[in-house]
Amino acid sequence: xVLERTSWNxxxxxxxxxxxxxxxxxxxxxxxxxxxxPSEKFRLGSRIVEIHLPSGLDPDSIHPDHxxxxxxxxxxxxxxxxxxxxxxxxxxxxxxxNLKSSRYSIGPVDQNLKPWEPGINYRPGxxxxxxxxxxxxxxxxxxxxxxxxxxxxxxxxxxxxxxxxIQSCLQVQRLGYDMRLxxxxxxYVRDPVGFxxxxxxxxxxxxxxxYLKLDCIGFGTIMESTxxxxxxxxxxxxxxxxxxxxxxxxxAAGLPFILPVAGISEVGTSIIVSQAPLGMVAQSCxxxxxxxPCLNCWKCFRKQLLxxxxxxxxxxxxxxxxxxxxxxxxxFLGRVPIKHENVLAWxxxxxxxxxxxxxxxxxxxxxxxxxxxxxxxxxxxxxxxxPEKYQEKIKEKISRYLLTMNELExxxxxxxxxxxxxxxxxxxKQSLRLSQEMSSRLRPRR
Numbered sequence: 001x002v003l004e005r006t007s008w009n010x011x012x013x014x015x016x017x018x019x020x021x022x023x024x025x026x027x028x029x030x031x032x033x034x035x036x037x038p039s040e041k042f043r044l045g046s047r048i049v050e051i052h053l054p055s056g057l058d059p060d061s062i063h064p065d066h067x068x069x070x071x072x073x074x075x076x077x078x079x080x081x082x083x084x085x086x087x088x089x090x091x092x093x094x095x096x097x098n099l100k101s102s103r104y105s106i107g108p109v110d111q112n113l114k115p116w117e118p119g120i121n122y123r124p125g126x127x128x129x130x131x132x133x134x135x136x137x138x139x140x141x142x143x144x145x146x147x148x149x150x151x152x153x154x155x156x157x158x159x160x161x162x163x164x165x166i167q168s169c170l171q172v173q174r175l176g177y178d179m180r181l182x183x184x185x186x187x188y189v190r191d192p193v194g195f196x197x198x199x200x201x202x203x204x205x206x207x208x209x210x211y212l213k214l215d216c217i218g219f220g221t222i223m224e225s226t227x228x229x230x231x232x233x234x235x236x237x238x239x240x241x242x243x244x245x246x247x248x249x250x251x252a253a254g255l256p257f258i259l260p261v262a263g264i265s266e267v268g269t270s271i272i273v274s275q276a277p278l279g280m281v282a283q284s285c286x287x288x289x290x291x292x293p294c295l296n297c298w299k300c301f302r303k304q305l306l307x308x309x310x311x312x313x314x315x316x317x318x319x320x321x322x323x324x325x326x327x328x329x330x331x332f333l334g335r336v337p338i339k340h341e342n343v344l345a346w347x348x349x350x351x352x353x354x355x356x357x358x359x360x361x362x363x364x365x366x367x368x369x370x371x372x373x374x375x376x377x378x379x380x381x382x383x384x385x386x387p388e389k390y391q392e393k394i395k396e397k398i399s400r401y402l403l404t405m406n407e408l409e410x411x412x413x414x415x416x417x418x419x420x421x422x423x424x425x426x427x428x429k430q431s432l433r434l435s436q437e438m439s440s441r442l443r444p445r446r
Contacts, residue, residue: 013079015071017086019059024051026071033080044078045191051204052183057211063116065093065253066206068106073200074186079104090115096252100245116254118215124258124390125214127202130168134220135282136269137261140397142390146178146212148205152187164283167290171281199246209255216387217250218258223265223379227413230342234416238384256387260394263382266343267375270306272401296445301329302340309347320355327442333361334435336427337418341365346372357438364430367421374409378402
């Protein structure tokens with residue numbers, strides 16, 4: 001084994017690795033230049049991560065580049081000058097990272113280590129969550145796809161209820177998919193609990209890539225997150241920093257991204273789930289139980305309106321009283337822009353009611369004067385975010401459920417701009433009034 005000069009013994013963050021009784025353990029050791037509090041919103045929490053691997057997977061058989069990729073996903077926000085890995089990585093992997101990351105370098109490097117490459121008959125993996133977007137992604141991916149759910153252990157105070165997602169995973173298994181549930185506590189590295197980076201839920205799938213014979217890693221990432229629809233401005237995601245760095249780093253590890261719903265909005269994924277045979281497994285609420293969402297969180301509020309709009313239901317009276325009796329939603333609706341404001345605009349264009357709070361919401365989001373029909377369609381340039389091997393099959397599956405945007409509709413997407421709405425005093429007053437009216441009417445739920 002030939003290593004690069006190892007000034008790594010005096011590096012900053014160091015991660016050691018142990019394997020005990022089927023549990024792979026990463027231990028983080030920080031030094032003075034590391035970033036223990038990256039922002040006011042979160043700080044470094046637990047310094048130990050445990051992943052429960054399948055009994056047939058020998059941790060020593062995992063390629064060092066895959067181990068490194070997982071460690072980077074876990075530690076990225078907290079690294080100062082450099083990251084010392086438990087095993088030397090390939091030159092290809094280190095060169096890509098060290099070229100693209102201006103903040104820190106990684107090592108050591110084994111110049112003789114061959115980069116990992118998938119076999120010719122390998123298949124896609126999917127970081128599966130059980131929600132609508134993740135289920136829609138699975139519905140349009142090949143049937144050989146291996147969904148992998150990262151099962152977070154929960155504490156007594158957590159609002160997170162795993163009942164629905166566990167049932168979703170079991171249903172996916174019953175439908176014949178090679179579904180895997182892997183216990184992993186990496187979210188506790190972040191305080192408060194959450195993913196250190198948005199792609200960290202793929203850690204179990206990356207560690208099992210060779211074991212499951214995967215050639216790419218999929219996510220249920222939708223148009224709102226990729227191209228910025230519903231946010232301030234359109235983003236050129238394929239040329240942006242997220243895809244360039246994280247997509248490139250996965251590719252350097254031999255596991256490129258596969259983003260089948262990147263060109264589909266939350267409206268489109270909901271339409272897919274309403275029609276696809278697999279759709280019955282989806283439930284986005286993380287607080288309710290199987291087939292009984294809590295109806296008291298922001299996601300439930302938004303999804304209820306969207307689902308009724310898709311089904312062309314009439315919403316009136318008591319139903320809307322209950323829907324707007326949502327403390328979390330009252331906070332979200334007081335913001336400018338509202339998270340996924342485009343989805344609320346699409347829904348309210350299609351639902352009519354004289355209910356006072358609903359009327360205030362509709363008035364608030366009708367700054368989007370067009371009916372946003374293109375949110376129901378697929379943005380075809382996103383095909384470039386799918387490995388060529390799978391493009392035609394996924395395109396054909398998407399076409400079963402959605403039309404494709406025409407040139408004019410693509411222009412409406414790529415010219416998305418909410419700056420006028422964000423800077424509007426009128427919109428700010430409408431948001432404040434809506435939030436205050438909702439808050440004043442909140443009552444205990446039965």
